[in-house]
Amino acid sequence: MHLYVKHxxxxxxxxPEREDGGSRSSELSYLTFYASSRPIKLTKVGVFLERKVERDMLKGRRNHNVVSLEILQSLIHACHRDLNLFSNHIVKILLMVLGxxxxxSELIxxxxxxxxxxxxxxxxxxxxIDGEYTDDYETLIQEFASYCTFQNSDETLAFRMQLIGHYGLQACVASPALHSPNIKTQLGIILPPVIAALGTSNQPTDLVVKSKKVPDIKHLSLDDDVLDGTAVCLLAAKTASLxxxxxxxxxxxxxxGSLLCYLDSQQKWWPPNFVVASTDLILESVQVQYRYLLVPEIIQQLEDTTKETDWGKQASLVSVLDTLLNAGLPLTGISVLEVLSSLFGLLIKSLRGGQEFKMDKPSSFEGDQATFEYVVHQGLAHSIAGLAAHTYYQNQSDDITTYILAKLRTGTTLDQVEGIPLVKYRNVVLRCLDLIVGDDTDDSNDSSNPESPHNSDDVTSSPASNATISLETWVPAFGILLDSEPRTRVSFAMILVRYLDATTPLEMNVDPFPKHTLTRHGDIMFFxxxxxxxxxxxxxxxxNIKDVQALYLVLCALTRRLGVDGTIRMIPLVFQLQTLAVQWDQGHSAKQRALTTAIVEYFEMVGQLYHVDQLVHYVNQVRTMRLRSKEYSTVGFCTSTSSITAAFDRCSFGDLGLENHSPVTIFLDRHTVVGLFVKDSPLRDEDDTFGLDLxxxxxxxxxxxxxxxxxxSCRIRTSRNLDQVKPKLATPWANTNFAGQEADCQSGEPERSIGLTGVRTRHVTQRWFGQVIYTGIV
Structure with a gap:
């Protein structure tokens, strides 16, 4: 019958006439021209090819099936605009071949x-829409997915079939049909074999997807040069990225959800290498506007993980959060304060069972539980710092810092907060604050350890957001300096010093005349x-002695940060501290020596800062005299915060100089110090010729x-010259004639003009036959 049908x-x-030949190119070109010029025949062409392949499968005509597939490829290329007319037949033909x-392997x-x-x-x-076609298409995808896990005694055949399966899945992902209404079903078929292939990779997933060896689905090849054991993982990583x-x-x-189900079923949560690498791959692949969705999804998983036996899962999820929030990619659209509240709540929740906040990485002898706790505690704190590292809106850094400072509960009288002792609670808050400001002294994190929450570059070496935290934000937390726990107040002081140092200009202004910077009301409140x-x-x-050392560092950092204005207003406070030291009785001789030593060291720092050589010489003379009379403290004053915070101990002044009970008798002379500043220092204003005001x-x-x-006086000072922007009265325009001007003068109505900020205006009244027809400003 078909002899009389043209298609x-x-x-x-x-x-071909012979079984082992290929398709006849000239006849194939004629067929594609016929089908493309008469698209209505495509349905009949599809039906005929489907029946032809079915008969050839029964009769074992392998070469005819190869030619049929070649014909299909040519028809798809030529008639792709009308593909829906015979797409159902293409899917059925492919199902017959795959099944x-x-x-x-060559035919497949x-x-x-x-x-x-x-x-x-x-x-x-x-x-x-077409139910039968939808089922066939989903079955076809399932066939390719089944090939991804194909097993056979012939390893070469098995590996080739797995490659074919991943080629097919990657084609599904690259197809526009992925966005069809059945995308949920397609994802449920595609993702499990892809994730399973990534889970068997010996290389990190994010490194695999960046490899240049990834095969191209446009040029399928099953040659031996790609059968090296990594091609499957490469294809799977590329598919996941697409x-x-x-x-x-x-x-x-x-x-x-599919990734988390795989991790649950295969118990691959720990170590977190696979899940972290997968998350990094997802973060780099997903569209920019959807990146932030990863954070609330992981947080929700953490909040749902409440069993004590799930510490490994919690540690892995925290490592994922750490990766997301500390990546170099911004998460546009993220709700910063909501995420911050969730992270801090999870951190406090992890400590309610009586666990100590893990500051140092545990040794291998302490067991997995200690490692899990360390990763959770440090990872959540580090995630908070990562959240603050990217600015998503104005005043974000102030809002984050204000939230953390409020958690210090400065004015509370409670012994416990949220089920945690107050001292431990504040220690956690200070750790978070320290990471936000930027801690360059923490050596407890081994970046080479893949199980560490900071297994990438340690971002704590640079401040996260201190450059945009305003000074007045810190004011409500100053009460921590008076806390009953010495470790707490010293830790807060060291964080404050790091913030001040990080926001201090690299080059101090030592011009002949000072530049005043203490003009904002918020800065003065802080000071x-x-x-x-x-x-x-x-x-x-x-x-105690740690307090003295911390006080010295705060004085130095504050002076450097606020420049000339801060120095001028700081010197009276320092001499007030010396006056208090003079008044201490003989029982506080060690404390007196330490504090007065800090004052001497402070003035040496100021003299070096402003290049007042005579002041440095005078300070050295006082130091020498006090050393001879044993009135100088034996405790050195460092210029960094590391020696104070690294190994804190409650050192009392009674441990220093027990054999020396004599009080200090040699002090800095205030008139001498002031005279040296007035004479040589660049602290005088331009109009203070003789330094009387200074x-x-x-x-x-x-x-x-x-x-x-x-x-x-500081608050009313301004650096702007307002003379040019003040409103001024202006003289009337001269030599200018307006219509009706003579009439206005005769009517006795004077001309009025005023100029504001350089713009001249004129009040004009026009009359017509004695009646006012217009009045206004021109």
């Missing part, structure tokens, strides 16, 4: 090539509040009315 004749003419019992590879071409043009418009780059928010949630608490800090009964400021008593008046 059947054209198709049959494409087959054959005797697995012919030819079918995979045909499917790759088909997927390139298949838009999936009929998926979800998939996450195409799906939207809902698809990302489904894909993450005044900190000064008052520093003085009260020195009056504490348990004020002398008055340096000689004033701290806390007096004269000292308070300096604050008001």
């Amino acid at each position: 059947a004749t054209l198709i049959n003419n494409c087959y 054959m019992k005797d697995k012919d 590879n030819k079918a995979c090539e045909t499917f790759v071409v088909f997927s390139k043009y298949h838009d999936g418009n009929t998926l979800g 998939l996450f780059g195409k799906i939207d928010g809902a698809g990302i949630r489904l894909a993450l 005044n509040g900190l000064q008052q608490h520093l003085l009260q800090w020195s009056l504490l009964d348990d004020f 002398e008055r400021k340096l000689s004033v008593e701290w806390g007096s009315e004269a000292y308070a008046s300096q604050e008001r």
Whole structure:
């Protein structure tokens, strides 16, 4: 019958006369021209080819099936605009070839090539509408997925079949049909074999996907040069990267669900290498606007993991969060404060069972539980710092710092907060604050250890967001300097010092005339509040040597940070501290020596900062005299925070100089110091020719009315010249005639003009036959 049907004749003419030959190119070109010029015949062509392949499968005509697949490829290329007219027949033909019992890898590879071409043009418009076609298409994808786990005694055949399976799945992902209504079903078929292939890789997933050896699905090859054991993992990684780059928010949630189910079923949560590498791959592949969705999904998984036996899973999820929030990619759209609250809540929740906050990495003898706790505690704190490292809106750094500082509970009288002792609770908060500001002294994290939460570059070596934290944000937390626990107040002081040092300009202004920077009300609030608490800090009964060292560092950092204004207003406070030291009785001789030594060291730092050589010489003379009389403290004052915070101990002044009970008798002379500043230092203003105003400021008593008046003078100072922007009266325009001007003058209504900020305006009244017709400003 087909001898009298043109499309059947054209198709049959494409087959070779001999069984082992290929398709006849000229006849195939005629067929494609016929089909493309008469698209209505494509359905009949598809039906005929489907029946032809079915008969050839029964009769074992392998070569005819190869030619049929070649014909399909040519028709798809030529008639891709009308692909939906015969797409159902293409899918059925491919199903017959893939479902054959005797697995012919070359024939199946030819079918995979045909499917790759088909997927390139298949838009999936009929998926979800035509039920039969949808089922066949999903079955076809399932066939490719089953090949991904193909096993056979012939390892070469098994490996080739696995490659074919991943080629087919990658073609599904690259196809526009992925966005069809049945995307959920497609993802459920594609993802499990892809994730399983990545799980068997011996290389990190993120490194595999960046490899240049990834085979191209446009040029399928089963040669021996790709059968090196890594091609399957390369294809799977490339497929995953393409998939996450195409799906939207809902698809990302489904894909993450498949990944988490695989980890649960295979118990691959720990060590976290695989899940962290997979997350890194997803983060780099997913579209920018959907990156932030990964964070709440992982947080939700952490909140749902409540069993004590799931510490390994919690540690892995925390490592994932650490990777997401500390990556170099911004998470645009993330709810910063909501995520911050969740992270801090999870951190506190992990400590409610009586666990100690793990600051140092545990040894191998302490067991896995200690390692899990360390990763969870440090990972969550490090995630908070990573969240603060990227700015998503204005004042974000101030909001984050304010939230953390509020958790210090400065004014509380409770012994426990959220079920945790107050001292331990504040220790956790200070650790988070330290990471936000930037801690360059923490050596406890081994970056070479893959199980460490900081297994990438240690971002704590650079401040996360301190450059944008305003000074006034710290004011409510100054009460921590008066805390009853010495470790707490010293730790907070060291964090404050690191913040001040990080925000200090690299080059100090030492010009002949100073540049005043203490002009903002918030900065003055910070300065005044900190000064008052520093003085009260020195009056504490348990004020010890660590407090003195921390106080010295705060004084130095504050002076460098606020420049000339801070120096001028700091000197009265330092001499007030010396006055307090003079008043201490003989029982506090060691404490007196330490504090006065800190004052001497402070003035040496100021002299070197402003290049006042005579002041440095005078300080050295005082130091020499006090050393001779044994009135100088034996405790050195470092210039960094590491020696104080690295190994804190509650050292009392009674441990220093027990044999020396004589009080200090040699002090710095205030008039001499002030005179040296007035004479040589670049602290005088341009209009303070003889330094009388500077002398008055340096000689004033701290806390007096004269000292308070300096604050008001600072607040009204401005660096702008406002003379040019003030409104001024302007003279009337001269030599200008307006219509009706003479009439206005005769009517006795004077002309009025005024100029504001350089713009001239004129009040004009026009009359017509004695009646006002217009009045206004021109």
